[in-house]
Amino acid sequence: MTIGIAAYGKGSVAAIQTAVSAAELCGRGAIGGFAVLAVIEADGSVAYRTTQNGGISSLDIPEEWFRAPCAAVISSGPDRPEPLTQFLVGRAGSGLVTGHRLPNSVSADGVSVNNAVLEKLAGGEAPQGSVDTVLAQDPEIDAGLIAVTIDGRLGTGNSGRVLRRGDLGQAHREEGGCGFSLLHNSIFAATGTCQALAEILGELAWQELTGTQAGHAIIRLEAPVTVEAAARDRVHIDLNGRIVALQSADPRVCAARRLGTAVYLSTEVWQEGQPVGFAETELVARLAGGLAHPHGLPVQRSMMMRRSHVTA
Template identity: 40%
Template sequence: MTIGIAAYGRDAGLAVLRALAAVEAVGRGAIGGFVSMVAISSAGVLVRAETQRGGSARLFEGGLASAPGALLEAGIAGLMSSGPDRPEPLSQFTPALADVGLVTGHRMPNTMGAGGLNLNDEVLDLLRRGIGVDEAVQRVLAANPGSDAGVIALSIHGEVCAADSAHVERRGDRGRALLRAAGGDAVVAVLHNSIHPVRPLAQLAAEVALDVMLPADRADGRIRLRSGTPLRLGPANAVEIAPDGMVETVLVEDPRFLDGGWSLGLGHETAVLGAGRLMGAMLYEPYLVVQDGLVKTLDGRDDIFIPIRVSADRAPPGRL
């Protein structure tokens, strides 16, 4: 009966939307109805989007392409979604303060608690008063063990806590995921229930969101490989490039590939060498057909550009 997703990092707004869309595409149950979304823009302004029916596909009139840039590019964002037609205003499910952070969750975190405030509002108020996210969430849930709620609190600094009340912890259909990128550049938290299949969905949503914010294959340069490029025996598979980024030699560790016809891949994140030094890693592995020590085709073509990640102490190759 709901999913809550919160993310901190580059393009966090887009990240939570893509995560929700992934769950809608794979899951079944309490999904595809209302969405209440909030983001804190780079200008420090709350940006909201909501719909009562249709899930992420109906959140914007012209689809995701028509979503406000300030929302998609926001560095902190959260949403809550479930079946259709929830009580208005939908913003009650995702309270936020631009200089503090946001709160989302699953089940009914907008329920009145023992402190006289809605649970999610009380958590947000504690954050406003300088209480850390872990203490704020645990304090409210401990005071309301019988509440039918799970809460995600996310500060503007990327501190996050996602937890369920004692009552919700007894459910057999709940999912939870919390992923942090090394270095703290991105974080994602997910809580859900009544959406099947239960076990993989929270992890799926979190991984999709993290991939939007910090894609492992985000390129900062490219190299060019053409048919006719020679192969040479080397200690490991690699490519050697000229200063302009053109591949001059393909190194292979298996001598069999130097004679006759073969199909091969060079492996995951194959090294890119320049002047004998490591320049970076290939982020795409083309399907190579080689003949008598020369590249014949690459993905069935004669010429291909390959995205690369440049080593931290190296400049990208020159323009091709």
């Protein structure tokens, strides 16, 4: 399993949804297939949404979940063994345990490591100590773990075996009553290291938790927009990150009738008449009649923008 994230505080579901969506946009590898999302609801119970294909944007997430006090996700490639909830376990009134690689791996005592951590949480042990203890008992197990409790505490760690990998990314931050922890492997970006990708995902999660502006943003094509001929390529967005118009220096894009690239890599992004960044990923849309129409799942109708400046 390739990416695991847990978060607590207001905006925890939005934080993990945004981070995994960004991994699907920016990364290549075992991503965009199965996904398990779990929340601790207001009454303390655990609730799940799962999918075998399509990644996090294919999940039907109830609106009330976005007010959940803590949440976790795990995602990787498609078609994994059922039940998918074995990879992300939870207990009412206690917490959630996710991770990456194989967090459901069974140790010598016959108990999966994620359930072993969950038992410790239920017994009142701290999440970091629980993760450390369980992984130290079997350092060659292929697992990284993240635990989050309903009262807002995190624990995270990789086994010795996992730490020897050269494709790891990790991000963690807690402050002011909110926090997140993220682990991933086998997700590769076109530019930058696996750790650099984790830092981008972490900034986006933190933005959802606190409102602190990240260096990147996901922008979306939610409705058909005009594609106009211009001297240079530009994407125009509104204050909510929705694409409202496209300009292209290639007249073939304006006249095209096909599914194809509507926004080219490194295209300028403008907002309210001012340049605000550059396209870090491309956007595929259905082109017809001088319009770009949204196509596919929400993540396929989205693209990543790198901001040209960041405000506090």
